[in-house]
Amino acid sequence: MAPVSTGCGAxxxxxxxxxxxxxxxxxxxxxxxxxAFRWKxxxxxxxxxxxxxxxxHIAQTAGEIRILGGAEDFDxxxxxxFDLDRDYGEVKRRLSSDPVLARAVAYAPGVRVxxxxxxxxxxxxxxxQNNNVPRIKGIVERLCAAxxxxxxxxxxxxxxxxxxxxxxxxxxxxxxxxFRARYLVDAARKAASGEVDLPALAHLPLEEARGELRKITxxxxxxxxxxxxYGCGRVECVPxxxxxxxxxxxxxxxxxxxxxxxxxGLAQQYLFHAARTCPGFLPGxxxxxxxxx
Numbered sequence: 001m002a003p004v005s006t007g008c009g010a011x012x013x014x015x016x017x018x019x020x021x022x023x024x025x026x027x028x029x030x031x032x033x034x035x036a037f038r039w040k041x042x043x044x045x046x047x048x049x050x051x052x053x054x055x056x057h058i059a060q061t062a063g064e065i066r067i068l069g070g071a072e073d074f075d076x077x078x079x080x081x082f083d084l085d086r087d088y089g090e091v092k093r094r095l096s097s098d099p100v101l102a103r104a105v106a107y108a109p110g111v112r113v114x115x116x117x118x119x120x121x122x123x124x125x126x127x128x129q130n131n132n133v134p135r136i137k138g139i140v141e142r143l144c145a146a147x148x149x150x151x152x153x154x155x156x157x158x159x160x161x162x163x164x165x166x167x168x169x170x171x172x173x174x175x176x177x178x179f180r181a182r183y184l185v186d187a188a189r190k191a192a193s194g195e196v197d198l199p200a201l202a203h204l205p206l207e208e209a210r211g212e213l214r215k216i217t218x219x220x221x222x223x224x225x226x227x228x229x230y231g232c233g234r235v236e237c238v239p240x241x242x243x244x245x246x247x248x249x250x251x252x253x254x255x256x257x258x259x260x261x262x263x264x265g266l267a268q269q270y271l272f273h274a275a276r277t278c279p280g281f282l283p284g285x286x287x288x289x290x291x292x293x
Contacts, residue, residue: 014071019067024109033273036049083233104274108277118231187219237264
């Protein structure tokens, strides 16, 4: 059977989705850069994860990325999740007109910003507060195993707001989230009741969207920006954690450059990843951190 084009550069080969390697998508740079917490690197170099209620095995070899068995869910799930309709080549050319951003882009040209479910992104970044990536991943996995719907093969979907809204904070003790358990239950109750309208966040004026999220106990500016960027596709949002603060203070004291206008969130992802992991990117920093956001 001949491959079937999807219209976004990807094509279908049998039950798999094939993404020709353009240099704009690296699995390690995207899935291991502190924006999503349900991906595990496999011994063969591929990744296994769960997103939007679907389990996924994805592999990268010379010349292509293959989403194994992803054809059926491609348009409904993976096309949007991996942000495949955005021209990252053009984004990188635009950002590279600034010398600092050019260094960050050249260091990790395959970084992409994932489009996660708003609810999962919100909870993940509530959990990320004062935390590191390995521990965040452990809490998220325990949360899903305890309260998510089984998907088969020992994996579970992310639990719905309705499922968590019926719990008390003490019921979350087995996931070892500490003080964050109270925040998760409050978020669940406000999302399930409609007091916080998560589906509307992608379209509300930005300040209104931020205000909606800050109705939730424990959600401040950074968590709100993370939820909007990674869960709602609001690429103008800039989560400011300790790493981005260092970048801004040392390299952009007057703010991000004009070339980042409208895609500030994409710019910060390149900068965040370089600041954390590229020795010498920030003067006086050794990098190589597992800190969460």
